[in-house]
Amino acid sequence: YxxxxxxxxxxxxxxxxxxxxxxxxxxxxxxxxxxxxxxxxxxxxxxxxxxxxxxxxxxxxxxxxxxxxxxxxxxxxxxxxxxxxxxxxxxxxxxxxxxxxxxxxxxxxxxxxxxxxxxxxxxxxxxxxxxxxxxxxxxxxxxxxxxxxxxxxxxxxxxxxxxxxxxxxxxxxxxxxxxxxxxxxxxxxxxxxxxxxxxxxxxxxxxxxxxxxxxxxxxxxDCMNENLEAVSYVFLGIVLALIGVVFLMVLYLNRGGIKRWLNNIREACRDQMEVYHYRYEQDSDPRLANVAV
The missing domain is CATH 3.80.10.10 (Ribonuclease Inhibitor)
Structure with a gap:
């Protein structure tokens, strides 16, 4: 049919x-x-x-x-x-x-x-x-x-x-x-x-x-638990971002102090190198043995 x-x-x-x-x-x-x-x-x-x-x-x-x-x-x-x-x-x-x-x-x-x-x-x-x-x-x-x-x-x-x-x-x-x-x-x-x-x-x-x-x-x-977990991850991300911003701001505001600190290190290294160089010359030249540093 x-x-x-x-x-x-x-x-x-x-x-x-x-x-x-x-x-x-x-x-x-x-x-x-x-x-x-x-x-x-x-x-x-x-x-x-x-x-x-x-x-x-x-x-x-x-x-x-x-x-x-x-x-x-x-x-x-x-x-x-x-x-x-x-x-x-x-x-x-x-x-x-x-x-x-x-x-x-x-x-x-x-x-x-x-x-x-x-x-x-x-x-x-x-x-x-x-x-x-x-x-x-x-x-x-x-x-x-x-x-x-x-x-x-x-x-x-x-x-x-x-x-x-x-x-x-x-x-x-x-x-x-x-x-x-x-x-x-x-x-x-x-x-x-x-x-x-x-x-x-x-x-x-x-x-x-x-x-x-x-x-x-x-x-x-549990939808409430799932929502809270999502919110907690978002909050953690915001906190980490704020910490990063604060750190960058501290670096920016203290860039003068950091520069001075780096200059001091460079000066100290240069003085030490001069001492090593003079001692090398002293050891090489007996005439300088009785000269005080």
Whole structure:
């Protein structure tokens, strides 16, 4: 098929469509003679789907599970998942191309998914959690494994604290273990909401690569400590610069005294050389032996 077939029997309970090279899910793709389908499962994985148009799943008001994994989504309408009030599980693993990342966030921000329990977004090179608000769902599991998330912001951490029923899976993400990770670090240490917490590893900086995030020391993610350390280095640099300036000023103001000191040394050296020269002549000429120096 090049598109979703429209002659689906209205009594369908499970619909699996694999390897059909579908490029677009169009509006009303699952409407059959104006009758709502009573599906419980719909799988459209491995189809090469590139776009989901508005209301593509209209007519599946009783659908419980939707699997769109392993596709190539470049476009997702903000109304792509409208009309799915009973959806419990949504699988979008290895499907979201970079162009559709921000569109995904808008598409998921809909009241139609208010009963969503499980959302899987593994392997999509996401750099952030694409859920604008966690409180509009009934999420129990959020799978973000194997993405490109380097940090979880304070705002997301606050939402996770508030939605304690959620379990978030975050392994195989390249976390940057700097003080930007502070709020997330303390959430990880004090919460049981991340079942794979022990598998979260630092990717940067190089000195911390491979270290489990939860094994970091508190001072390593303490922004206040990091800022104070930076300030101390700046202050030390200023102090050394001031010392150098004072030293140069002392040299400049005392250049006359230094000159006199150098002249005195030169005069003393010259007098001593004259004494050595006279003694040499005295030793060479016996007539000068009885002359006192």
């Amino acid at each position: 090049a598109e979703v077939p429209r002659d689906i029997p209205e009594w369908t309970s499970t619909f699996i469509l694999k390897g059909s090279n579908i490029s677009t899910l169009q509006r009303d793709a699952f409407m059959t003679n104006g009758t709502e389908l009573e599906m419980t499962t719909l799988s459209l994985s491995y189809n090469g789907i590139q776009a989901i148009e508005p209301y593509a799943f209209l007519g599946l008001s009783r659908l419980h599970l939707l699997d769109l994994s392993h596709n190539q989504l470049e476009f997702i309408s903000s109304r792509a998942f409208h009309g799915l009030p009973e959806l419990r599980s949504l699988y979008l693993n290895y499907s979201i191309l970079p162009a559709a990342t921000t569109q995904l966030s808008d598409a998921l921000n809909t009241q139609s998914l208010r009963n969503l329990h499980r959302l899987e977004l593994a392997g999509n090179t996401l750099t952030f959690i694409p859920l604008q608000r966690l409180d509009i769902y009934n999420l129990h599991a959020l799978v973000l494994i194997n993405n490109s998330i380097e940090s979880i912001g304070r705002e997301n951490v606050t939402s996770l604290y508030q939605q304690r029923r959620i379990r978030v899976y975050l392994s195989l993400n390249p976390f940057r273990c700097s003080c930007e990770l502070e709020a997330f670090y303390y959430w990880l240490k004090n919460s049981s909401q991340c079942p794979d917490a022990g598998r979260l590893l630092c990717s940067e900086p190089e000195a911390k690569r491979g270290i489990p995030v939860e094994k970091l020391r508190e001072e390593e993610v």
